[in-house]
Amino acid sequence: MEEILQDLNNKQREAVEYLDGPLLVLAGAGSGKTRVLTYKIAYLLNKEVVKPWEVLAITFTNKAAKEMKERAINLIGEKANEVWLGTFHSVCVRILRREIEPLGYGKDFNIFDELDKDKVIKEVVKKLNFDEKQYSPSYVKYEISKAKNEMKDSKKYRESVIGDYRREKIADIYELYQMTLKQNNALDFDDLLMLTVELFVKFPDILIRYQSKFKYILVDEYQDTNKIQFLLISMLSSVHGNICVVGDESQSIYGFRGADISNILNFENEFPNAKVVKLEENYRSTQNILNAANHVIKNNKSKIDKKLWTQNDEGKKIEYKTLNNEYEEVEYIVDKIDEICKDEKMTYSDFAVLFRTNAQARVLEEVFMRSGTPYKLIGGLKFYSRKEIKDLTSYLKLIQNTNDNIALKRIINEPKRGIGDTAIDRLDRLAEQKGVSIFELIQDSSNLEGIRSAGNIIMFRDMINNFKKAKDELLVSDLMKLILKESGYEDMLNAEPSKESEMRFENLMEFIGVAMEFEKESADNSLQDFLESIALVSDVDKLDESAEAVTLMTMHSAKGLEFNVVFLVGMEEGLFPSKKSIEEDEKCEEERRLCYVGITRAKKKLCITNVSKRTLFGSTTYAIPSRFISEIPEELFDEASKDNISLKKRKQEKFLDNEYSQVEKMINNFDRYIEVKPKSNNSFGINVNSFLSSIKTNSTKAPTNNNTNKYVVGMYVKHKKFGKGVIQKIEPEDDDLKLDIMFEQSGFKRLMANYTPLEIVK
DNA sequence: AAAACGCCGGTTTTT
DNA sequence: CCGGCGTTTT
Helix, strand or coil: CHHHHCCCCHHHHHHHHCCCCCEEEEECCCCCHHHHHHHHHHHHHHCCCCCHHHEEEECCCHHHHHHHHHHHHHHHCHHHHHCEEECHHHHHHHHHHHHCHHHCCCCCCEECCHHHHHHHHHHHHHHCCCCCCCCCHHHHHHHHHHHHHCCCCHHHHHHHCCCCHHHHHHHHHHHHHHHHHHHCCEECHHHHHHHHHHHHHHCHHHHHHHHHHCCEEEECCHHHCEHHHHHHHHHHHCCCCCEEEEECHHHCCCHHHCECCHHHHCHHHHCCCCEEEEECEECCCCHHHHHHHHHHHCCCCCCCCCCCEECCCCCCCEEEEEECCHHHHHHHHHHHHHHHHHHHCCCHHHEEEEECCHHHHHHHHHHHHHHCCCEEECCCCCHHHCHHHHHHHHHHHHHHCCCCHHHHHHHCCCCCCCCCHHHHHHHHHHHHHHCCCHHHHHHCHHHHCCCCCHHHHHHHHHHHHHHHHHHCCCCHHHHHHHHHHHCCHHHHHHHCCCHHHHHHHHHHHHHHHHHHHHHHHCCCCCHHHHHHHHHHCCCHHHCCCCCCCEEEEECCCCCCCCEEEEEECCCECEECCEHHHHCCHHHHHHHHHHHHHHHCCEEEEEEEEEECEEEECCEEEECCECHHHHCCCHHHECHHHHHHHHHHHHHHHHHHCCCCCHHHHHHHHHHHHHHHCCCCCCCCCCCHHHHHHHHHHCCCCCCCCCCCCCCCCCCEEEECCCEEEEEEEEEEECCEEEEEEEECCCEEEEEEHHHCCEEEEC
C-alpha cells in the first residue's frame, strides 16, 4: 500500500488517509479528484477498514463508475468488484428492486423516460378536462420534477401552492399522474430518488439495515447534487459519519435540474467536525489555459477561495477566430484539426468540439461528414427516441411488466393489426373501471364482447403471452429477434422498400447489437437488467474512447473529461451565455462556470470560435462575441487572434450604441437574401439595384414581381422537391403568376412563380 | 385506417 | 427550420 500512496501528492494523500468522519475535498479542475476517490477506495479495502460491500461510492455517470471500478481493481485486485459503485439513480434502483414492495409497487417496475412521461401527462390533462395548451407536458413535467426533488408528494405540493390557481391545477395533474404511474407499476427518474427516501422515512428498519451496511460513503461531483441526494447520503451516513465528498463549486453546472450549490458550500455546517482538504495543483493543462480559466471564473461573485496553479509549461497560445456563419465556422475547425494533426503529430481522438446547445450539432455533423473527418457525436439525435427503437423497447417493457399500459398502447396496433383507437379507448376505460391493467383485462375474452377487433386483440394477447414464456429461456437479443419476426414488424419494414424502412431496419439491428454487447459483459443478463441499462445510461456512457475520431458534444457532457485540443464553438452572446441566462446574474454565473468547465477540458491547446451571423429557427441574426472572450486577457491569445478581438470589440460597441447605418442594414438583408438561394443559381435574374431599393420599403419579404416575362407555356422547369416538369398554363394573379406544372415524378402542381424556387431547364 | 397537409411551438443544459 | 400533432382527404 505504501508504494501505491507514493503516487499521490501531499494533499491528495492527506485526503486518502483521513478516515475519522466527514471529509470535504475541494478539488479544482484537473487536480486529481477521481484519483483521490479511487485510491481512497483501494486504501479502505487494503487496510481492511471495511469490507468491499460496505463501501458505497457514487459517481456522476455510469461511465465514471465503471472506470473507477477498473482502476480500483488494478490497484488492489478483484475484491474491488464488490463495492457498491454507481450513480445516485442506479444505486437507488438497486435498493428499490429489493425493497420497494412496502410502498405498493412491484419489484419488476419499469422506468419511464421523458416520452412516456409526456404521454401520461397528456392523458391526465385530457382526463381532467384541462386546457392542453396551458398545461403543456414540458411545464407540468418541470413542476412535478421540482416538487419531487423537494420531497413533496402531490399532497404536500398542493399545500405549498394554496392560492396559486394554476399550480393548484398542477397539483390535480400531479396526483393523477402519480396514481397512473403506480397503476402502470412504473417509476420516473425523480421517483427513483424520492421513493428511496420515502422508503427510508416510512420504514426505519429498512433504513437501519442500509445504514449499518454502508460503513463508508463516497460522493464524486458533489457540487452537482440536489436536495434529495443530500438527504439520502446524510440519512445513510448519520450513524457513523463516514462520508467523503469531492467537488468543485466552480464546476457546478446543473442548477437547472435542482443541483444545489449550497450542499457543498454548507458541508461544514451540515456535517460538524468535517475536515476540509483543498487540492489546488492542476496536472492537466498548460499555464496559458489555466490562466484563461482563472480569469474567466474570477468574474463570479460567489465562490470558495481557491487558486489553481500548475507546474506545466506555458504552452501554446489560445486561438480565436470569427467566421461568417456556422458552416464556415465548422469548415474552419475541420481544416484546423487536419493542420494540427500534421504539425503536432496528433490524431483525431485528441480533439473535442464543445458546444452549448444540441441544436448546434446538426451543422457540425453535416460538415464533418462532408469533409470525411471521423467524428463521434455524443447525444445529438436520440437513438432511443426513434420510433422503431421505442416500439421494440415497448414490446420488451410490456413483456417484463404487463401493467405498463403506456407500452401496450404503443404497440398493440404496431405493426397494424386492425385494432383502432376506439377499441383501445374502450379497453383503457374498462380496465380503469375494473382496476386492472389493460393486459390483464384482455386475458379474459369475455371482456371483449362487442368490440369489433376482438379477434385481433386475442391474437395480440396470445402472442405477448408466448413472448413472456420465452423470456427466461432466451437471450435478450434472441428475444428481440423473435419479437421482430413474430409480431410482423420485420415483414412490415420489408413490405415497403424505401430508404426510410431500410434505415429503421438498420437501427433495429444496431439495437440488437447493443443487447449482444450487454450480454457479453454482464453475467446476470436478464431482460430487466437490460431495460434498466438502457433507461439509466447517459449519452457520455456510450462514448467509445478507443475510436479514432473527433468527439463532438455539449459542454455539460464534457464534465470530467479531458482532451489535448479543445474547440469551444458558438461563443456568442445569447447562445453562450444563453439568452435566458443573461437577465439573471445567478444564472449567468452558472454559464460562466460552464465556460470554466469547457476551458479546463483542454490539456495542450484551446481554440475559440464564433460567427458574425447565426441562423437560428430559420432566421439569420447578427451575433455579438461572448462576454467570456473579453474576460480572457489579450496576452494569452496568439497574434492573429488579437486582431480579431480588437475588431470585435469595435463592432460590439457599435451594436450597443445602436448606430449601424441604413446602408449596413441593407447589406445585411442582401446577404441574407442571397444566402437562402443556391450559390450557383442565377436564374432568378435578380436586379441588385431594384432589390436594394425594394428593401427600403419592404425589408425582408420576397422580391416584387420580376418573373413576368420569364416563363412560357411548354417550358421545362426543375423544382427542388418535385423534380423536372413542364409548364402547362400561366395565369397572372395580382403581382404574380400562377403556374400549372406537370412534374414527371410528382404529378400536377399549381405554383406561384414568385414563391417557388424553379430552375429553367434548357 | 392510413397518408397528406398545415399549424404551432420550441433551443439551453440531463441523470 | 424541424418535428409533432390534429385535421382533412382518399
